[in-house]
Amino acid sequence: MRINLTKKDIVNSLYMQIGYSKKISENLFEDIFEIILDNLKRYKMVKIAKFGTFILREKKSRIGRNPKTKEKKLISQRKVVLFKPSRELKNKVNF
Numbered sequence: 001m002r003i004n005l006t007k008k009d010i011v012n013s014l015y016m017q018i019g020y021s022k023k024i025s026e027n028l029f030e031d032i033f034e035i036i037l038d039n040l041k042r043y044k045m046v047k048i049a050k051f052g053t054f055i056l057r058e059k060k061s062r063i064g065r066n067p068k069t070k071e072k073k074l075i076s077q078r079k080v081v082l083f084k085p086s087r088e089l090k091n092k093v094n095f
Contacts, residue, residue, distance in 0.1 A: 040081065057081075057082055059078055
């Protein structure tokens, strides 16, 4: 059973369904993700109707611990992306 969906799989699927060349399909795929990323950086939230919402959240720095060595370390401040699926997506997944 295959778990991973790769970029190549998505590009091939676009190529087969739309009929454009693989290069154009790859550029289309890259452009879509670039648009999502740019808007996420600018507005800290991207909502795609009937799919879900991507939210950019900042996590504060904190002290963490290595479970093996018990050594304490500072985990730096960083941004994380959260995804909340829409009701329509949830319904489609749950049939």
